[in-house]
Amino acid sequence: DIEKGTHGLTGDAINLASRLESLANSGEIVVGENTFQLSKHNFKFQTMEPVQIKGKTGQVSVYKVISVLDQEAVTQQMQGVQAELVGRETEMRLLVKAIENLKQGMGSIISIVGHAGTGKSRLTREFKKNLNLEGLQWQEGHAYAYTKNIAYYPLTNLLSHAFQISDGDSSDQIKEKVDAGVNDLLWDKPEAKKYLGSLFSLSYDEIDEMSPEFWQKKLHQSAQQLLESLASRGPTVLLFEDLHWADSAFIELLHLLLENTQRPVLFLCVYRPSFDLFPKGESKSLVWSHQKIELRDLSWDQTQEMLQSLLDSPQLPDELRYFIQQKVEGNPFYLEEVINTLIETGSLVSDGDDWQITRSLDLEDVPTTIQGVLAARLDRLENQAKRILQEASVIGRAFFYKVLTRITEMTTPVDGYLSGLENLDLIRARSREPDLEYIFKHALTQEVVYNGLLIKERQEIHERIGLAIEQVFTDRLPEFYETLAFHFKRGQSVHKSVYYLIKSGEKNLNRYALAEADQYFKEAFDLLTHKPDKSREEERLLVETLIKWAYVFYYYGKYEGMAKLLKANITIAEGLDDKELLGMFYAWLGFMLYGIEDLNDAYRYLLKALELGNEIENPKVKGYAFTWLSWTCAELGLLEEAVSHGKAAQQIASSLVSDPYLFFKSLAGIGHAYYFSGKTGKNLDIGRTLLDYGEKYSNIRCMVLGYVSLGHGYVASGSFPRAIEHYQKAVSVSVDPM
Numbered sequence: 001d002i003e004k005g006t007h008g009l010t011g012d013a014i015n016l017a018s019r020l021e022s023l024a025n026s027g028e029i030v031v032g033e034n035t036f037q038l039s040k041h042n043f044k045f046q047t048m049e050p051v052q053i054k055g056k057t058g059q060v061s062v063y064k065v066i067s068v069l070d071q072e073a074v075t076q077q078m079q080g081v082q083a084e085l086v087g088r089e090t091e092m093r094l095l096v097k098a099i100e101n102l103k104q105g106m107g108s109i110i111s112i113v114g115h116a117g118t119g120k121s122r123l124t125r126e127f128k129k130n131l132n133l134e135g136l137q138w139q140e141g142h143a144y145a146y147t148k149n150i151a152y153y154p155l156t157n158l159l160s161h162a163f164q165i166s167d168g169d170s171s172d173q174i175k176e177k178v179d180a181g182v183n184d185l186l187w188d189k190p191e192a193k194k195y196l197g198s199l200f201s202l203s204y205d206e207i208d209e210m211s212p213e214f215w216q217k218k219l220h221q222s223a224q225q226l227l228e229s230l231a232s233r234g235p236t237v238l239l240f241e242d243l244h245w246a247d248s249a250f251i252e253l254l255h256l257l258l259e260n261t262q263r264p265v266l267f268l269c270v271y272r273p274s275f276d277l278f279p280k281g282e283s284k285s286l287v288w289s290h291q292k293i294e295l296r297d298l299s300w301d302q303t304q305e306m307l308q309s310l311l312d313s314p315q316l317p318d319e320l321r322y323f324i325q326q327k328v329e330g331n332p333f334y335l336e337e338v339i340n341t342l343i344e345t346g347s348l349v350s351d352g353d354d355w356q357i358t359r360s361l362d363l364e365d366v367p368t369t370i371q372g373v374l375a376a377r378l379d380r381l382e383n384q385a386k387r388i389l390q391e392a393s394v395i396g397r398a399f400f401y402k403v404l405t406r407i408t409e410m411t412t413p414v415d416g417y418l419s420g421l422e423n424l425d426l427i428r429a430r431s432r433e434p435d436l437e438y439i440f441k442h443a444l445t446q447e448v449v450y451n452g453l454l455i456k457e458r459q460e461i462h463e464r465i466g467l468a469i470e471q472v473f474t475d476r477l478p479e480f481y482e483t484l485a486f487h488f489k490r491g492q493s494v495h496k497s498v499y500y501l502i503k504s505g506e507k508n509l510n511r512y513a514l515a516e517a518d519q520y521f522k523e524a525f526d527l528l529t530h531k532p533d534k535s536r537e538e539e540r541l542l543v544e545t546l547i548k549w550a551y552v553f554y555y556y557g558k559y560e561g562m563a564k565l566l567k568a569n570i571t572i573a574e575g576l577d578d579k580e581l582l583g584m585f586y587a588w589l590g591f592m593l594y595g596i597e598d599l600n601d602a603y604r605y606l607l608k609a610l611e612l613g614n615e616i617e618n619p620k621v622k623g624y625a626f627t628w629l630s631w632t633c634a635e636l637g638l639l640e641e642a643v644s645h646g647k648a649a650q651q652i653a654s655s656l657v658s659d660p661y662l663f664f665k666s667l668a669g670i671g672h673a674y675y676f677s678g679k680t681g682k683n684l685d686i687g688r689t690l691l692d693y694g695e696k697y698s699n700i701r702c703m704v705l706g707y708v709s710l711g712h713g714y715v716a717s718g719s720f721p722r723a724i725e726h727y728q729k730a731v732s733v734s735v736d737p738m
Contacts, residue, residue, distance in 0.1 A: 112270045224260060593605065
């Protein structure tokens, strides 16, 4: 009362609270409609008789709190709303037409392109759901944000599902499934299973020592043959989702399949606009036509239609329509999340067949981005459900039930919480056989959950996942090198991270996935370089990483880049008490300097390598020094010395049969010297020997050198047309600049 000099809280809320308080007995809590809507997922209520409140035209609903709900039940009771597919009728008709054409023997390539949240995955899911799959072969492979450096991951993912490979399978069981699956389709090409099986890090004696380039060529052939055989059995659909996260090795293979598959196949390629399926323009050699579906935001009419579908009601509050028009615009995923937010906060409530706004909607009530809305929804989850979702997000967008249960800190079963999270449409069960696998509804959901964790929490969970994979897949570790590198790099163990990064680099190098190998070696090198107060063992590891990484630079022909790296770390290498390692370091530095035509320094370092090799009587160091000296001396005009070094390398190569490079590279070095000295006959003999060896042992690099040596021989003899013919063959066979 201002006139009396007293003041206090007044208004409708105070009047309601006072009346509700009078209805509660001692120890009871009584609430009104708004509080009930906001907290009904967390507490059990008893509905009381409605009461009349002064100043209210109608009766007010009243609820008595009975107890706190079981935390698992909280998540299970909450329900997320979902809409029918809206505004994609034209796109769906195009897909349906493609299926009709497929059944008539006409394949096609369809790109489905759109920004996050525009409904790319939803479109393909609804398309598949509405198809009669009887007589139709549907296979799909996925890429994820954390698999972009795992060579051929979408193909491996597709084969895992097609062959029913389980996380719990041993290497022998995987081999049996791969053999059975490939033999069923390619019974007349039994070697194909070796190349496809090696994607799962299965070992086959026939290909273990095959050159990486030849392995890649044979893998491409096997994948092409498998697809052609599959398509020969009936209409075939191949879906590759999230290609913006696919590795470069797979994209190269995909282009090959798109350009060469003769039998009718419908290729569905799904990606965001940041990726371009044909960055250099569509190839004129495409067998089947290419069409692009570009998903854009919904129009306002389409947005209203989706809104009605979400709420299953044609009658919607005008205030809600205005709010959506001003706030959401037309991104389908954003619209779904905003509506779920309004429902979960009690701002939008169901009243029979209608919906009511319980309070004035302010544009500031809902975050302006999809990420913000998702974060707000996640904050409303009870702690246990949120924790499980966080742990799952660290595993990745797709996660196996078996892995989650092994790494979770929850002491109670997670099944109920997972069911609740499915009800909220935050995750979905993607497959139940052979393993139960879940996937986050959208990549953005997984990203927001992951980013909501403190860095220390993320590190701890990544570490637990890495350790769990080591324990569960003891006999299949090579298959998971890249995954282990991913988790340990983001975990707490630098040494494990570097170890698996190097292993991943070597694995991808052996698959001739150079971009991926380069990235892994670089990450390992960067971790070691930036580590303060490096131990002697860490310095040794850094030098070893450089030497292994050098192969990538060699294959790319980037000699100058590796020469700079080696020079920058020469003090570390020379400070180690390891003459074998230093010898190989000098040898690689010499060879890289040869590649940039710094021949005098190349010669000097190669001689230093040879001196160390002789001192410790190490055949590997000597072999590489002799081999690369044969080439360097030939370029310096020291032809007799070049031949001498080459022959010395040949003797060592005969005892190091596990390293064919020494044999063919040194033999070609001798041929290089003979070319400069005009010894045509010997050059031709060396060329034929190299070709025979390369074909016998499936070594493309050796075959290239064979054609080059023959070309040199024909030049020296004046047979220029034959020389050009063999040089052209060398170019056609080669798969890298050098």
